[in-house]
Amino acid sequence: MTGRTALSSNGRIGGPYPTKAPLLSVSSSPIQKRDDRMRPPTNKEKSMMKRKWQSVTFLILILSSVSVAQAQNVKITPVGARTGDFCGTDRAMVFEDPTGVRILYDPGRTMTGGNDPRLRDIHVILISHAHVDHLGDTRMMQDPNSPNASCGFGVAGPAGISSPNTVTAEIAAAKNSAVIAGGPLATFLGVKIAAQLGSLNTAACPGAGLGNEMTVPRIAPCTAGVGLGAKRTVRHVSANQGVQIAAVSADHPNDLSTTFLTDPERTNLASNGISAYIGLANGFVVTFTNGLKVYLSGDTGLTSEMSTVVNGFYGANLAVLNVGDIFTTGAEEGAFAVLNMIRPAAVIPSHVNEAATTGGVLNPTSRTALFVDLVSAGIVPFGDLRDRFLPPRKIPVYLPLSGITMEFDGDAQCVSGCG
Structure with missing residues (x-):
């Protein structure tokens, strides 16, 4: 009808x-x-x-x-041996969340001390493992702003003066920072911070609620151990939302130099050519309040967790990857990890153990240049059957030039300072 x-x-x-x-x-x-x-x-x-x-x-x-939050950016500032360059001993980076939380990652040997003027406020220090080039066994004895500052590695690197309590402890003591590291390493650093301050001990950082949250700034330094697969949250007192810091696996030794030990352990271990192991090495995935998720690899080789955990669980969209070779992934292995396992939207190379740039320009014969070509130009790294596993992707690579601040939105798009 x-x-x-x-x-x-x-x-x-x-x-x-x-x-x-x-x-x-x-x-x-x-x-x-x-x-x-x-x-x-x-x-x-x-x-x-x-x-x-x-x-x-x-x-x-x-x-x-939501629009305002998404419009805010995370600032990343490398703190290296020579301003405007990416040098052989460079490890340290400062991350600043839109809420004001400031995080220093692996201070290493390019700090002039606990009050290095480039640092400003440091609320949190992340330490991936106990090696001297990450904890900092020496304070850098050169002006990073000098055009004649050394940019090399090893004997060609910048001169330094011994820091018996570690540069990490010096900074934490000077800035009232929370130090986050693997449990045994965090405990060790607590002893060194106390020695730096002349106090009896270093307090453990609080951890409230489901996110194990602490607030910053703090009135005194503290240490927080974190195991693989666990997390801490750091919230600025003026903010409603915090930065989540999760520990992820890194395949690397975690032995402590006898330089940092006292006798009789120092003499006994050194005389036998061994050092003290201090728990497991780790990397981090840091989730910022604008949605950016940064994978800090630490020193590591290729691990399946780059795919299953870093990518699959956390969904990291910006990778800071150590590619120095010999003791970590090299250029080819790092490219394979980025293209096939981590699959971020962008990558920053780190820990390259060479003068990667001169005057801010990439040295074409460097290991870093090879890594950049393999990742950002989409060149297959192996030239054999292994390349069939690589997706046809081109991922932007941003060089961490010391003192040059890069800004990233929540989608890992660089919106400032990336050249």
Whole structure:
């Protein structure tokens, strides 16, 4: 049975009705219809309209706050041996969340001391493992702003003076930082921080709620151990949301130099050519409040967890990958990890153990240049059957030039400072 569409009594389109049924009568005059539309709303109608407007206003506020949060960027500033270059001993980077939380990663040997003016406030120090080039066994004795500053590695690197308590402890003591590392290493660093301050001990950082949250700034340094697969949250006291720091696997030795030990352990171990093991090495995945998820590899070789955990579970979209070779992944292995396992939106090479740039320009014969070509140009690294596992992707590579701040949005798109 076919139907027609009728006008209802208020002049709007009505539903279908049988063709043989009598048409609905539209008897209201235009004046009557106008009066009906212009009548004052009832209390019930007023209440419904009020609730609708409240809902719309609330939705607008939510969308506005989300837009503001997404528009904020994470700032990443390398702190290396020579300003404007990527040098052989460079490890340290400072990450600044939009809420103001400032995190120093693996200080190493390019700090001039606990009060290095380049550091400013440091709320958290992340330590991947106990090797001297990450803890810092020496304070750098050169002006990083000098054009003659050394940029090499090993004997060609910058001169330094011994830091018996570690540069990490010097910075934590000077900045009242929370030091986050593997449990045994965090305990060891607590002893060194106390020695630096001349105190009896270093307090453990608090960890409240499901996220093991602490607030910063702090009035005294503290240490926080974190195991693989575990996390801590650091929230600025002025913010409602914190930065999540999770520990992930790294395949690397974690022996402590006897330089940092006291006798008789120092003499006994050194005389036997061995050092003290201090738990497991690790990397980190740091989730910032704008949504950026940064994988800090630490020193590591290829591990399946780059795929299953770093990519699969955390979904890291920016990778800071150590590619110095010999003791960590090299250029080819690092490229394979980036393209096939971690699969980030962007990557920053680190720990390259060479003067990668001169005057901020990439040295074309360097290991770093090979890594950049393999990843950002989409060149297959092996030239054999292994390349069939690599997806046809080109990922931007950003060089960590000391003192040059890069800014990344929540999608790991570099919006400033990347050249």
